[in-house]
Amino acid sequence: QVQLQESGPGLVKPSQTLSLTCTVSGGSISSGDYYWSWIRQPPGKGLEWIGYIYYSGSTYYNPSLKSRVTISVDTSKNQFSLKLSSVTAADTAVYYCATPGYWGQGTLVTVSS
Amino acid sequence: DIQMTQSPSSLSASVGDRVTITCQASQDISNYLNWYQQKPGKAPKLLIYDASNLETGVPSRFSGSGSGTDFTFTISSLQPEDIATYYCQQYDNLLSFGGGTKVEIK
Numbered sequence: 030q031v032q033l034q035e036s037g038p039g040l041v042k043p044s045q046t047l048s049l050t051c052t053v054s055g056g057s058i059s060s061g062d063y064y065w066s067w068i069r070q071p072p073g074k075g076l077e078w079i080g081y082i083y084y085s086g087s088t089y090y091n092p093s094l095k096s097r098v099t100i101s102v103d104t105s106k107n108q109f110s111l112k113l114s115s116v117t118a119a120d121t122a123v124y125y126c127a128t129p130g131y132w133g134q135g136t137l138v139t140v141s142s
Numbered sequence: 143d144i145q146m147t148q149s150p151s152s153l154s155a156s157v158g159d160r161v162t163i164t165c166q167a168s169q170d171i172s173n174y175l176n177w178y179q180q181k182p183g184k185a186p187k188l189l190i191y192d193a194s195n196l197e198t199g200v201p202s203r204f205s206g207s208g209s210g211t212d213f214t215f216t217i218s219s220l221q222p223e224d225i226a227t228y229y230c231q232q233y234d235n236l237l238s239f240g241g242g243t244k245v246e247i248k
Contacts, residue, residue: 066237076186076229078237089236092143125185129233130197132185 031056033126033133041120041140047113051126051133052106059084059104063129067100067111069122070135077122082109116140144168144232148240154248161217163243165230170210174234177206177215180242181226189228190215222247 037049051065058065066081080090082100090098099112113120123135145168155161165175173193178186188197190206193213203218217224225247230240 068237075242076180076231076239078239081237091236127185130188130191132187135185 031128031131033128033131035124035126035133035136037136037138039137039139041116041138042142043117043140044115047111047116047120047124047138047140049111049124049126049136049138050108051110052108053128054107057104058102058107058109064089065100065102065109066127068125068127068132069120070125071119071122079111079113079124144171144235144238146230146232146238146240148230148243150243151241152244152246154246155220156248157220157222159220159248161220161224161245163215163228163230165208165213165215165240167211167213167232167234171232171234173209174232175206175208175213176231176233177204178229178231179224179226180229186229217245220245220247 032054034052041047064081067079070076078091080098080100082088082102088100097114102109118140121140123137125135126133147166149164175193177190179189180186189200189204194206205216207214227242227244229242
């Protein structure tokens with residue numbers, strides 16, 4: 030059973046870079062042709078896809094966030110990561126990592142000074 | 143990018159009622175559509191994949207249909223534990239979600 034766990038700071042200052050890591054257990058990030066996603070949900074709002082990465086390193090981003098997003102993968106650690114630059118209060122959200130059929134529990138990131 | 147229009151945004155129904163949610167894609171996505179259930183404070187849970195396939199362990203009162211641009215999600219007999227927000231998601235071209243439907247008990 031694949032499990033995903035998000036980790037990273039819960040508070041980020043405006044204009045700084047949000048950085049999160051997703052650790053995958055119960056399966057290899059390198060096995061199969063699956064994509065590994067980041068998805069977020071602002072408080073009380075709907076789900077927004079941020080982007081995903083294949084283990085090969087190919088990345089695909091939401092056009093509305095593309096200029097600020099970088100997703101990377103570390104197959105040796107079975108992890109993939111999210112960086113979102115120049116954050117504002119509008120980036121406050123629960124951030125989820127996911128792969129088809131499996132989601133992490135989510136982590137709340139608040140952007141505030 | 144593909145826009146997903148989900149309706150209604152909320153509904154109230156009685157236990158035992160049949161509940162239907164629709165999702166319309168801005169372009170043909172074949173059957174590349176998932177339906178998720180999300181309860182407060184929890185991650186979304188996959189219920190239906192490929193538009194009409196029930197995920198393992200999901201009760202048979204949940205079903206999905208459609209292809210192309212128009213899709214339907216149905217709860218045949220609403221139960222108290224079905225109170226949640228439901229989302230459609232396309233995966234034909236990148237990923238995108240519908241706006242969600244909050245289901246409440248009348």
